[in-house]
Amino acid sequence: MPTGGKADWLALRLRQAIADGRLAVGSRLPPTRVLAAELRVSRGVVTEAYRRLTEDGHVEGRRRGGTVVVAAPAVPPLAPTGTRPFRRPLTVTGDTVDRAVPGARFTTGSTADRAMPGALFDGEPGADVFDALRAIRVRVDFTPGQPDLAAFPRAAWLRAERAVLAELSADNLGYGDPRGAPRLRRAVAGWLARSRGIRVEPEEVLIVAGTAQALTLLHPVLRADGIDGVAVEDPGSLGTRQHLRNGDLATPPVPVDDGGVRVDALRATGARAVLLTPAHQFPTGVVTSGERRRELLRWAQDGGLILEDDYDAEHRYDRPPVPALRALLADRVCYMGSVSKLLAPALRIGWMVPPPRYRDALTDAKRFTDLGNAVLPQLVLARLMESGDLERHLRLLRGRHSRRRDAMIDAVAEHLPGAIVHGAAAGLHLTVTYTPQVPDTELAAAALARGVKCQPLSWHRQLPGRPGLVLGYAAGPPGVIAEGVAALGEALRELA
């Protein structure tokens, strides 16, 4: 092979190692001399491969720091399988690499092979199951619950941050209002009015570090109000259920049908509070019907409390989102939302609009928990909301996500014949149920072994029901989605 061809080949392999995390951002590539000796190629081949990675922005030369990985590609390139052109496996050496990935090796198999996917899906999932699943690098990531992160508006964020830093008074850098920066509370009130039909004063908005924190703050407040359990939808989010249980709250299940949560069954539990995802039920995607909304509000007026998790309602494709329940019954609904599905989960910014009687206790809880969210990102987000940048971003996302959703629906029709697709009207994921008597945890494990990550529907159930998969479609382009669903089809056929 000519030097150019070998360099091409080595650059491709290195890109893959960066993409799937074997070479983490921040780690150092081996010195060219060392790698050339390892691979028994000329040093020129390695230098040339490093040059290509530098040009496409993956690595950066630092004089004494060597060559360092600075960025991973948004979407891992699909690896051709079965090729093994290195004469022997290459152990990557160097401090940083060793620390990031102990014993890291270039291999051609999937990283998932080494992660014991079976164990992950065995038995009752623990509190760290999402961390464990996230840590596994794969070809195709169908994990539900995040938008297309490659679309994050980096330029707009930086522009807004520059403006915030320029205009900020020194006072704003001290300890702040635990309820959130006044400017963001105003911006969120405006956002909720425009996009969710909720009319609130900024004083009613509490800025929190996402919905997980909203629940943490609620636990003691609910218990002080005599509430020792929160009914949950079934199917319904495993993460939410784990969270409530961690707060010593029981989670009686209430079945969901095509109209939403069944209010007769809710009444039968005797629970005084219920956690709902009414705009786009997780994971079934059901949009609560008008009739069911009226029933729910009657239940709440009789003394029930609704915790409304409005996690992805802005992502509605065919018509405007239904208004939040909070818009109809302020006193009996505690509303929760965040930017996790609008911008990025990594920002850890969300908001609550609690019933007035809980407001002071929640402020105290937020103060003790962390004295309030960090101020700079709050002000940056406020500017993005005020300037219309966030609305523009959401429009861009909607277009992109709806094409990916359509690609997934088509691929399911082609590769999983007989499967039923649920919840396509909104959101960032589909739920697919299927008939063969294959437990969905086994299917998810087999998919992971094929380099496709998704969640089994049974994780999100307390009551028995059909097996299925919860498939996020926001992260990858249509081609990758089709490839991933094809792999699911293969896995299912093999197991059935």
Place this chain on the structure above:
Amino acid sequence: MPTGGKADWLALRLRQAIADGRLAVGSRLPPTRVLAAELRVSRGVVTEAYRRLTEDGHVEGRRRGGTVVVAAPAVPPLAPTGTRPFRRPLTVTGDTVDRAVPGARFTTGSTADRAMPGALFDGEPGADVFDALRAIRVRVDFTPGQPDLAAFPRAAWLRAERAVLAELSADNLGYGDPRGAPRLRRAVAGWLARSRGIRVEPEEVLIVAGTAQALTLLHPVLRADGIDGVAVEDPGSLGTRQHLRNGDLATPPVPVDDGGVRVDALRATGARAVLLTPAHQFPTGVVTSGERRRELLRWAQDGGLILEDDYDAEHRYDRPPVPALRALLADRVCYMGSVSKLLAPALRIGWMVPPPRYRDALTDAKRFTDLGNAVLPQLVLARLMESGDLERHLRLLRGRHSRRRDAMIDAVAEHLPGAIVHGAAAGLHLTVTYTPQVPDTELAAAALARGVKCQPLSWHRQLPGRPGLVLGYAAGPPGVIAEGVAALGEALRELA
């Protein structure tokens, strides 16, 4: 008065209103026509005053948005008192102003006059006392616990943020490691080794939202370990004591003398855990002696747990800071630090190095509390630590703070004869005790009425002791410090 003189005068008044928050950042100035009519001056006077504020960066003209306040001066200009040249009080109108400061008026008195300072210092301080004190705008702010915020390295922060956004992979914008971004954990491990003598692996570092959150995460972990009380220093931080009590932990007091906390008294409480500020005791400023450190470590080896709050140890002026206790006894010390005193409290970033046996439980607690700190600011901070920018900033702060400390010591000698200054070797505040039989809450209230904000020492005591004031010197230049201490002297003479 000529037009120029009136414009000067109006510009000064507007600057004061911006400085003390009556005109909040983000609020709109009245239209020139309206203000001119209100003041019965020509419109040219108002236009000229607005032009001056625009030139010095306080306000900005926005075409349809009118003239908007964009920045408050770092240090409020001292108002000449007693002048009242407006013919009648001016009611500022306009949506934003009304919302920010209901019924805002230009008056020549101090804002504190209207805040009922007496009530604030009456009785046992509640959980919101620091919020209430912070909300009062004054001429001179001696609130302890924050560095010079005007020195915040805005340019370096923005530069680092740009680099982070450029090199970030999309993966990093998803849900992250609840223990913190690996890159920051590495940077913090390096920082602790260089500046605090603590050798830890990055895996031992847990990134949290400041020390308040560290305590929140610890509460259930301590209780699960059978610990139902945490002994505290006396005098010792009121905020910390409130926090522990909110977590249902008892806080038996242990006296502090010139060597630090008294270990014999600590043994006598029978408490299994103690919260200490050994590098620079809050609020007395005592640096724990070598002898006392050895005694403490013996106590810990006998089964005691030390919660080490290392809140401002980096600010040591005359020689290098003493190493952290954690450096000596990893198994029995839970170390806590943050950037609140290094950069700004508003960032809400801190770290813990817990004893190994608590690590998993704290990770679970952090996950449930907020799924981990926001990622972008973690990566920005990591860059500032790696690049040396943070160390350069700390050197700059040390020089500036030591001049301010000296100015405060001089002013105390001049205006508070007979008072004793404690804890000048390090930190960002002094504690001053005095002999006259004036309760320090009364003195603090009288100071607030004079436009000087500080904390009474008795807030930070459970045991009886001499009255005193806790005076932060980091926020203002020497001239303002001298002026503020002079006002304290006047107040004390009047009350004695």
